[in-house]
Amino acid sequence: MRIIVTLFITFEGPEGSGKTTQVGLLSEALIDKGWSVLATREPGGTRIGNAIRNLLLDVDHTEISARAETLLFNAARAQIVDQVIRPALDAGQIVLCDRYADSTLAYQGYGHGQNLDELGMLIHYATAGLTPHLTIYLDVVPEDGLRRKRNADTPEWNRLDAKQLAFHQAVRAGYLQLAAADPKRWLVIDTTQDVMRVHAQILAEVKRRLGKRVEEQL
Ligand code: TYD
Numbered sequence: 001m002r003i004i005v006t007l008f009i010t011f012e013g014p015e016g017s018g019k020t021t022q023v024g025l026l027s028e029a030l031i032d033k034g035w036s037v038l039a040t041r042e043p044g045g046t047r048i049g050n051a052i053r054n055l056l057l058d059v060d061h062t063e064i065s066a067r068a069e070t071l072l073f074n075a076a077r078a079q080i081v082d083q084v085i086r087p088a089l090d091a092g093q094i095v096l097c098d099r100y101a102d103s104t105l106a107y108q109g110y111g112h113g114q115n116l117d118e119l120g121m122l123i124h125y126a127t128a129g130l131t132p133h134l135t136i137y138l139d140v141v142p143e144d145g146l147r148r149k150r151n152a153d154t155p156e157w158n159r160l161d162a163k164q165l166a167f168h169q170a171v172r173a174g175y176l177q178l179a180a181a182d183p184k185r186w187l188v189i190d191t192t193q194d195v196m197r198v199h200a201q202i203l204a205e206v207k208r209r210l211g212k213r214v215e216e217q218l
Pocket of ligand 1: 099101
């Protein structure tokens with residue numbers, strides 16, 4: 001009997017929370033153990049998504065309207081779900097995604113004050129209802145996160161980073177609210193700890209979830 005485990009894990013967090021590093025470490029650890037893993041990111045991950053990403057993160061595009069921005073993030077999301085995430089899950093791969101629908105709720109909803117119910121409907125449409133099994137939230141206070149990002153070896157400063165500190169504080173508060181509302185799906189991790197300690201906590205939780213899902217199939 002071949003056991004197929006479907007596991008869709010998303011990583012969320014404010015700027016400079018170390019998501020990309022942790023996606024890489026988890027992906028390596030799982031591949032080492034023989035799992036088939038697909039790691040991707042939003043916005044991007046597809047040709048269409050990368051074109052939308054360039055449009056969204058261009059520092060010159062200051063006139064973009066809030067609704068246009070939301071729709072573009074969700075257009076990129078619909079593309080990555082249909083073209084990459086859904087097929088990989090159907091093929092039995094573990095999918096890791098650096099940002100997903102909760103970024104829209106945190107940034108466009110809590111950050112920009114767009115209506116959360118309307119965003120929920122839009123996300124449902126864009127994802128065709130695909131919800132992560134586990135969402136890892138890497139917590140960092142905006143002051144530290146923005147500082148870390150500026151000091152990185154290859155600083156990637158984009159239009160959205162340049163927003164006021166208050167915006168980033170609202171984003172973080174939004175994430176914490178989302179996590180508190182659904183503790184079964186969310187794992188909140190304090191990133192003031194060493195990178196490898198953060199990784200160890202993530203890996204322990206993923207192993208636990210994998211064990212449960214394998215058991216369900218036996
Ligand atoms: P990126 O360079 O990928 O930043 P990070 O390394 O922090 O993920 O830029 C993505 C930016 O887009 C980031 O500021 C968060 C923002 N974003 C939204 O506002 N809404 C969304 O739905 C998504 C996916 C991202």
